[in-house]
Amino acid sequence: MKFGHFDDKEREYVIETPRTPLPWINYLGNRDFFTLISNTAGGYAFYRDARLRRITRYRYNNNPMDQEGFRLYVREDMGPGKAPLIWNPSWQPVKTELDSYSCRHGMGYSVFTGSKDGITVSQTMFVPENENALIYHVKLKNDGKTPRNIQLFSFVEFCLWDANDDATNFQRNYSTGEVEIHGSAIYHKTEYRERRNHYSIFWCNREVDGFDTDMDIFNGPYGSAAAPDAVIEGKCRNSVAHGWRPCGAHQMDISLKPGEEYTVVFGLGYIENPEDEKWENLDAVNRTRAEQMMIRYNTDAKVDAAFAELKDTWDRLLRKFNVSSSEPRMDRMVNIWNQYQCMVTFNMSRSASYFESGMGRGMGFRDSCQDLLGFVHMIPGRARARILDIAATQFPDGSSYHQYQPLTKRGNMAVGSGFNDDPLWLIAGTDAYIRETGDFSILDEMVPFDNNEDLAQPLMEHLRRSFNYTVTHLGPHGLPLIGRADWNDCLNLNCFSSQPGESFQTTGPSEGPVAESVFIAGMFVKYGRAYEAICRIQGLKLEADEAEKHIAEMEKAVLTHGWDGEWFLRAYDAFSRPIGSHKNEEAQIFIEPQGMCVMAGIGKDTGEAAKSMKSVHERLETKYGVVLNNPPFRHYHLELGEISSYPPGVKENAGIFCHNNPWITMAETVLGHADEAWDLYQKICPAYIEDISEIHRTEPYVYSQMIAGKDSPRFGEAKNSWLTGTAAWTFLSISQGILGIVPDYDGLRVTPCLPRKMKGYKASRLFRGTTYDITVERAGKDEEKGLWVDGEKQKDYLIPVSKKEEASVLVRI
Ligand code: GLC
Numbered sequence: 001m002k003f004g005h006f007d008d009k010e011r012e013y014v015i016e017t018p019r020t021p022l023p024w025i026n027y028l029g030n031r032d033f034f035t036l037i038s039n040t041a042g043g044y045a046f047y048r049d050a051r052l053r054r055i056t057r058y059r060y061n062n063n064p065m066d067q068e069g070f071r072l073y074v075r076e077d078m079g080p081g082k083a084p085l086i087w088n089p090s091w092q093p094v095k096t097e098l099d100s101y102s103c104r105h106g107m108g109y110s111v112f113t114g115s116k117d118g119i120t121v122s123q124t125m126f127v128p129e130n131e132n133a134l135i136y137h138v139k140l141k142n143d144g145k146t147p148r149n150i151q152l153f154s155f156v157e158f159c160l161w162d163a164n165d166d167a168t169n170f171q172r173n174y175s176t177g178e179v180e181i182h183g184s185a186i187y188h189k190t191e192y193r194e195r196r197n198h199y200s201i202f203w204c205n206r207e208v209d210g211f212d213t214d215m216d217i218f219n220g221p222y223g224s225a226a227a228p229d230a231v232i233e234g235k236c237r238n239s240v241a242h243g244w245r246p247c248g249a250h251q252m253d254i255s256l257k258p259g260e261e262y263t264v265v266f267g268l269g270y271i272e273n274p275e276d277e278k279w280e281n282l283d284a285v286n287r288t289r290a291e292q293m294m295i296r297y298n299t300d301a302k303v304d305a306a307f308a309e310l311k312d313t314w315d316r317l318l319r320k321f322n323v324s325s326s327e328p329r330m331d332r333m334v335n336i337w338n339q340y341q342c343m344v345t346f347n348m349s350r351s352a353s354y355f356e357s358g359m360g361r362g363m364g365f366r367d368s369c370q371d372l373l374g375f376v377h378m379i380p381g382r383a384r385a386r387i388l389d390i391a392a393t394q395f396p397d398g399s400s401y402h403q404y405q406p407l408t409k410r411g412n413m414a415v416g417s418g419f420n421d422d423p424l425w426l427i428a429g430t431d432a433y434i435r436e437t438g439d440f441s442i443l444d445e446m447v448p449f450d451n452n453e454d455l456a457q458p459l460m461e462h463l464r465r466s467f468n469y470t471v472t473h474l475g476p477h478g479l480p481l482i483g484r485a486d487w488n489d490c491l492n493l494n495c496f497s498s499q500p501g502e503s504f505q506t507t508g509p510s511e512g513p514v515a516e517s518v519f520i521a522g523m524f525v526k527y528g529r530a531y532e533a534i535c536r537i538q539g540l541k542l543e544a545d546e547a548e549k550h551i552a553e554m555e556k557a558v559l560t561h562g563w564d565g566e567w568f569l570r571a572y573d574a575f576s577r578p579i580g581s582h583k584n585e586e587a588q589i590f591i592e593p594q595g596m597c598v599m600a601g602i603g604k605d606t607g608e609a610a611k612s613m614k615s616v617h618e619r620l621e622t623k624y625g626v627v628l629n630n631p632p633f634r635h636y637h638l639e640l641g642e643i644s645s646y647p648p649g650v651k652e653n654a655g656i657f658c659h660n661n662p663w664i665t666m667a668e669t670v671l672g673h674a675d676e677a678w679d680l681y682q683k684i685c686p687a688y689i690e691d692i693s694e695i696h697r698t699e700p701y702v703y704s705q706m707i708a709g710k711d712s713p714r715f716g717e718a719k720n721s722w723l724t725g726t727a728a729w730t731f732l733s734i735s736q737g738i739l740g741i742v743p744d745y746d747g748l749r750v751t752p753c754l755p756r757k758m759k760g761y762k763a764s765r766l767f768r769g770t771t772y773d774i775t776v777e778r779a780g781k782d783e784e785k786g787l788w789v790d791g792e793k794q795k796d797y798l799i800p801v802s803k804k805e806e807a808s809v810l811v812r813i
């Protein structure tokens with residue numbers, strides 16, 4: 001069952017009923033100011049850091065789930081003795097049945113349109129480029145034949161900045177709230193007097209007939225968002241908040257002739273003032289910057305222009321890579337939604353979604369490095385800056401903080417380091433950047449270790465220490481030590497946590513000299529080769545030879561001690577017992593080493609790789625994707641940790657963890673198994689499973705972290721949408737694996753691995769300044785295979801770097 005449809009021309013998903021299985025959200029903002037917004041206009045806004053600079057409040061675990069947001073109320077008197085008609089154009093929270101409803105989630109904007117009894121209201125929400133504000137462009141229209149008197153109310157609830165403190169420290173926070181009101185602008189200035197230099201504003205470009213800034217007065221002590229006293233009575237109280245719960249509400253009384261339209265612009269902005277310019281006088285904040293902001297959006301024309309600019313930005317971003325094939329659903333994912341999701345993961349890492357509270361982890365080291373793989377072609381400049389930020393959180397010994405806060409860019413002490421795959425992801429991200437841009441100069445950038453400028457070294461030295469970290473942390477079988485966990489945060493082989501509330505990752509010794517990871521071994525071979533190649537290109541022959549030797553040894557160790565007979569082992573535990581082996585009772589086989597080792601080419605020539613893929617199909621594949629392990633854990637294993645704490649079939653315990661499904665897709669393409677690769681690509685691809693939205697439940701336009709596996713009663717149900725490495729990896733698996741367009745150091749390689757049913761495709765790809773118009777087709781009986789650029793045949797399916805603005809490429813396979 002579907003709840004909407006794709007509109008590819010507008011690059012929108014159009015939700016046709018507010019009753020989606022879960023809130024279906026979108027992300028507004030692309031720099032510093034962000035808003036999460038659901039299909040009923042729920043959500044919240046923040047500046048840079050969802051925990052430390054939260055602008056509006058959101059209550060988790062609510063029922064209904066999605067109560068706070070950017071709602072508008074429409075009210076009309078129904079005559080004496082009758083209840084007024086009250087509704088929201090986005091349906092919640094009042095939930096009056098609408099005559100029509102739609103929510104169009106687009107690239108950086110969302111449009112809600114609701115109508116009731118001949119009045120239509122549309123609410124276009126977006127964060128303009130380079131602006132710290134959320135704009136709502138609102139239009140009310142009388143579609144009927146009689147004049148109407150209606151009222152419009154806006155409402156947002158302010159968060160007292162630190163979302164964590166805001167949700168817990170009531171003894172203080174009920175006393176600190178402060179606002180100022182100037183005309184139609186409400187200034188939320190809690191803590192501005194003391195340690196903050198920022199306030200927020202909620203304004204509109206019309207004169208208002210009333211306002212409120214105290215939520216308990218607007219809602220009334222026994223009212224609620226679904227039935228606020230002020231709206232029911234049709235009269236704001238002009239309340240001024242002193243402590244308690246500051247809010248922003250406007251009231252407008254509007255008369256509409258038949259056919260008449262009324263527009264108003266609302267804005268929610270974030271303003272920072274330099275320390276010496278904070279005040280106008282003791283009681284009044286300096287409003288200069290706020291007033292300038294309001295002037296930038298005080299007419300419909302200015303707002304339309306800002307909206308057009310946003311559309312144009314996305315147009316330019318998405319023009320860099322697009323494809324046209326016989327598979328419209330694949331095209332729409334590649335051209336629109338997959339790239340869009342990659343951009344969102346770049347901005348958010350794993351911090352703020354409807355599943356990530358925004359208060360916990362900031363940016364993940366490995367997560368951010370992997371996210372890079374999916375957006376580096378769109379914004380190489382920002383990818384470069386991100387790599388340097390991430391590298392600065394590395395420790396001098398090559399290990400790294402597992403997470404860091406975006407506002408401070410400092411490592412997160414609570415989790416610390418010791419996740420032994422982390423260092424290698426830095427090589428992966430940097431390598432992708434260099435292949436895309438050819439910019440080797442990044443390797444010369446001086447980057448601190450542990451954020452300490454005194455310890456700064458060129459980025460190349462960071463990569464060297466990443467590589468050497470694995471070399472110097474090997475276990476009894478010559479395989480890499482796992483530390484607190486590898487890619488699978490929940491495989492905790494050195495922790496032995498037995499008490500509720502303990503961290504699975506940091507309890508006990510956490511790191512140890514015995515437990516080893518075959519997955520990291522595969523990574524070391526794959527990304528170690530990238531490191532070796534970079535050394536060679538840099539003229540570091542001795543170092544490259546040395547690296548090559550370590551990689552060969554690792555490959556040998558994997559084939560000797562990391563092979564179970566039909567598949568790759570997962571790991572050795574702290575007692576050197578195999579994990580992911582036919583000898584185990586539970587979890588005999590895991591997905592991660594199969595994907596990573598085969599992507600690295602281990603056992604490609606000797607048959608192990610093909611066997612591994614066969615075992616994946618036989619033992620892990622289901623109709624909704626490949627599960628992480630099988631059979632699932634049914635017992636809690638002290639020596640394995642969090643993985644065995646989850647019920648069978650969910651999350652890391654035999655869920656379909658979408659992130660590593662594309663590893664299998666890519667592994668299949670390494671072996672030339674085109675149909676298998678395609679089959680799996682489709683299985684978890686949102687556009688291909690739109691029809692089962694009632695089972696899948698999360699948004700049909702983006703990937704989720706996890707789909708419940710066959711061992712769960714909720715088989716097929718997804719969770720944790722949006723912020724997942726799945727976005728970047730599926731983009732790689734389709735664009736590089738299946739379509740085969742692969743950036744390389746000396747050019748762009750096109751080596752497709754297309755399923756039999758696909759005859760070819762056309763693509764446009766911007767690469768180092770040249771736009772390539774690529775046609776891929778299957779060679780006819782007597783036709784020569786190969787790659788031609790502007791009619792000239794090239795070697796090895798490689799498009800050499802060119803100075804031309806455009807070139808046309810023919811690939812015959
Ligand atoms: C989550 C984490 C990621 C980890 C994965 C598997 O998605 O963000 O870092 O690799 O879970 O545990």
Ligand code: GLC
Pocket residue numbers: 361489490642651652
């Ligand atoms: C939990 C989650 C896992 C995530 C980790 C992040 O272990 O199950 O998916 O990666 O937390 O710290």
